[in-house]
Amino acid sequence: MTGKAMLLCAMALAGGVNAIDGASDVNIPALEPLDVKLSPESLWEDFQNYTSTDELLQKWRVSRMALRDAKTGDTRLMYPATWSLQEPYSLKSFKNDNCLNLETAHSAAMIGHALANPLEVANGNKLVVQYEVQLQRGLECGGAFMKLLPPMNGTELLRYSGGSVPFEVIFGPDKCQPYTNEVHFGLKKTNPTTNKPEVKLLTNAPISRLDGDETVRLYTLIMDSKSQDFEIRVDGKVVKVGNLLDEGLFKPPFHAPKKVPDLKAKKPKNWDEREFIPDPEAIKPEYWDESEPLMIPDDTDIKPASWDENMPEYIPEPNHFKPKWWEDGEDGEWVAPLVRNPQCFEIAGCGPWQPRMVENPDYWGPWNPPMIENPKYRGKWTPPLIDNPDYSEDLNPGTLENPIGVILFEFWSGSKDLLIDNLYLGHHVEEAELLGNRTFIPKRKLQEQQLEAEVIGRRGHIEHPKKPPTMFGQSEYKPNLFDRLSDYGDTLLEKFSQQSSFIQNILGGSILVLILMVTSYFYLKAVLFQQKYSGGSGTGKDKKGDEKTEEKREKKQQANEPEPHLEQVDTKGKNVGSTKRKTK
Ligand SMILES: *[C@@H]1O[C@H](CO)[C@@H](O)[C@H](O)[C@H]1NC(C)=O
Ligand SMILES: *[C@@H]1O[C@H](CO)[C@@H](O)[C@H](O)[C@H]1NC(C)=O
Ligand SMILES: *[C@@H]1O[C@H](CO)[C@@H](O)[C@H](O)[C@H]1NC(C)=O
Numbered sequence: 050m051t052g053k054a055m056l057l058c059a060m061a062l063a064g065g066v067n068a069i070d071g072a073s074d075v076n077i078p079a080l081e082p083l084d085v086k087l088s089p090e091s092l093w094e095d096f097q098n099y100t101s102t103d104e105l106l107q108k109w110r111v112s113r114m115a116l117r118d119a120k121t122g123d124t125r126l127m128y129p130a131t132w133s134l135q136e137p138y139s140l141k142s143f144k145n146d147n148c149l150n151l152e153t154a155h156s157a158a159m160i161g162h163a164l165a166n167p168l169e170v171a172n173g174n175k176l177v178v179q180y181e182v183q184l185q186r187g188l189e190c191g192g193a194f195m196k197l198l199p200p201m202n203g204t205e206l207l208r209y210s211g212g213s214v215p216f217e218v219i220f221g222p223d224k225c226q227p228y229t230n231e232v233h234f235g236l237k238k239t240n241p242t243t244n245k246p247e248v249k250l251l252t253n254a255p256i257s258r259l260d261g262d263e264t265v266r267l268y269t270l271i272m273d274s275k276s277q278d279f280e281i282r283v284d285g286k287v288v289k290v291g292n293l294l295d296e297g298l299f300k301p302p303f304h305a306p307k308k309v310p311d312l313k314a315k316k317p318k319n320w321d322e323r324e325f326i327p328d329p330e331a332i333k334p335e336y337w338d339e340s341e342p343l344m345i346p347d348d349t350d351i352k353p354a355s356w357d358e359n360m361p362e363y364i365p366e367p368n369h370f371k372p373k374w375w376e377d378g379e380d381g382e383w384v385a386p387l388v389r390n391p392q393c394f395e396i397a398g399c400g401p402w403q404p405r406m407v408e409n410p411d412y413w414g415p416w417n418p419p420m421i422e423n424p425k426y427r428g429k430w431t432p433p434l435i436d437n438p439d440y441s442e443d444l445n446p447g448t449l450e451n452p453i454g455v456i457l458f459e460f461w462s463g464s465k466d467l468l469i470d471n472l473y474l475g476h477h478v479e480e481a482e483l484l485g486n487r488t489f490i491p492k493r494k495l496q497e498q499q500l501e502a503e504v505i506g507r508r509g510h511i512e513h514p515k516k517p518p519t520m521f522g523q524s525e526y527k528p529n530l531f532d533r534l535s536d537y538g539d540t541l542l543e544k545f546s547q548q549s550s551f552i553q554n555i556l557g558g559s560i561l562v563l564i565l566m567v568t569s570y571f572y573l574k575a576v577l578f579q580q581k582y583s584g585g586s587g588t589g590k591d592k593k594g595d596e597k598t599e600e601k602r603e604k605k606q607q608a609n610e611p612e613p614h615l616e617q618v619d620t621k622g623k624n625v626g627s628t629k630r631k632t633k
Contacts, residue, residue, distance in 0.1 A: 080145050110162070139466070148183070183468040190226070193259065343412050
């Protein structure tokens with residue numbers, strides 16, 4: 050850890066304490082019930098209608114699907130992350146403002162809500178989605194994006210297993226640098242050739258904004274199924290506008306021709322592209338004299354009277370003398386450099402006179418045979434057309450293939466205590482704006498007041514950037530969204546699939562992070578061990594003794610700790626992450 054990073058961590062820790070002091074200076078009023086009338090088909094979830102986490106989890110379901118390790122026979126949940134009903138504690142919202150809280154860090158997370166009335170996005174209406182995200186512990190790597198799925202009931206949500214159910218829309222922030230840091234937006238479309246679901250993803254998506262301070266963020270997607278226009282807003286400000294049919298904006302594109310030129314094809318060697326060729330039978334006429342020059346001296350030119358042919362045009366430079374070091378024997382005879390004779394400028398000229406040159410009327414130039422039509426001409430060569438792998442004839446991509454029946458969060462959770470709130474799903478931009486004005490804006494203002502009240506140290510980043518993984522090839526490790534997308538729709542996951550497919554299909558990322566955790570755990574142990582003995586105290590005997598004590602203490606700590614996760618803090622105060630007991 051560098052000195053600078055250490056300082057930031059220390060500041061972040063100190064800030065955590067000050068945050069409470071600062072926050073107490075700000076008057077925090079209770080949340081006022083919001084009296085807004087929305088269209089009957091609109092969904093607004095503010096998490097205020099639940100009195101407990103249990104009640105919440107009746108409406109928001111977490112999949113109970115498990116996977117079994119083929120070798121050890123151990124089973125584990127596909128989505129171990131847990132969720133609860135919570136108020137923000139870091140930067141507070143109004144009193145009693147409950148949010149959906151992701152409790153677990155470094156884990157696969159999923160929670161879904163089945164809509165009472167599915168929402169159709171078709172016939173020229175709009176899709177409007179909006180929700181708040183608040184990070185309370187920074188974010189190293191993780192998502193907070195949403196998937197909108199076709200209808201499912203609560204029981205089916207309990208059996209949800211990722212790729213088996215294609216989503217219709219994916220939207221929201223995701224950050225795992227250096228791989229991704231953006232607000233994803235993608236639509237699922239069935240590929241007409243393969244008949245498989247395919248995700249068309251926005252390229253050059255706006256940045257995630259999952260960084261900086263820990264105030265609440267608001268993400269909005271507006272998509273017009275009539276004009277195919279879409280808009281992404283962050284904190285109510287437009288950060289991206291476009292049209293689904295804009296060229297190059299979505300990959301693969303929504304609308305692409307059936308056939309495309311085969312760029313790998315090469316022009317055959319015998320393909321003659323010359324339309325005209327020199328007549329091979331033409332013969333040079335006898336009168337054609339190629340020897341006549343282009344220019345000849347002008348006979349009519351007369352030498353001016355003052356021209357002096359005897360006077361030299363160039364003379365040795367008058368003030369240039371032989372250098373002292375010059376030795377004629379070695380360096381040759383010394384000659385002064387030549388300059389133009391100044392006397393020549395006073396008359397018409399000097400030196401040998403020559404008439405000016407004029408064009409030769411008898412000039413023919415080189416003879417070329419006349420061009421004739423090429424009998425072997427085959428026209429301009431163009432590469433042959435092949436089936437376009439991206440073929441898609443969709444001029445109305447804003448019309449979804451299925452109605453939206455489920456709102457689902459499914460991502461790799463990098464940080465715990467991530468909050469989601471004030472979720473809107475409907476057809477009306479004004480409703481989303483109104484809700485944003487009445488919920489997000491006052492909450493954000495309240496949090497900004499708390500920020501201002503805090504000491505400056507609180508603003509130090511709490512983020513600890515993680516090094517890119519080195520044990521996996523980069524191509525193998527595609528964090529979050531992308532590992533899922535690539536396997537998307539390929540296999541239906543069975544309840545107890547094998548460990549190998551578990552790694553490849555579902556949680557490639559989680560295994561990696563687990564390995565990172567374990568590695569950092571042992572690294573940490575090594576550091577602690579080294580520090581203890583590099584201090585100079587103790588002999589070989591003591592070492593063993595200390596190791597045992599440490600082990601004991603650790604075991605004791607583990608037994609006492611109520612949390613299922615063990616936070617590890619190194620001696621410099623940097624939180625190096627949590628690791629599962631199980632992996633020990
Ligand atoms: C809130 O919960 C009550 C009781 O469960 C239910 O009758 C009511 O429809 C809910 N209101 C909303 C807006 O979800
Ligand atoms: C949920 O849907 C499945 C079929 O997809 C059905 O068998 C089951 O009865 C449904 N459950 C409820 C509670 O409606
Ligand atoms: C939301 O607030 C902005 C800024 O005050 C205002 O321009 C806009 O009309 C408001 N929208 C709604 C629907 O209340």
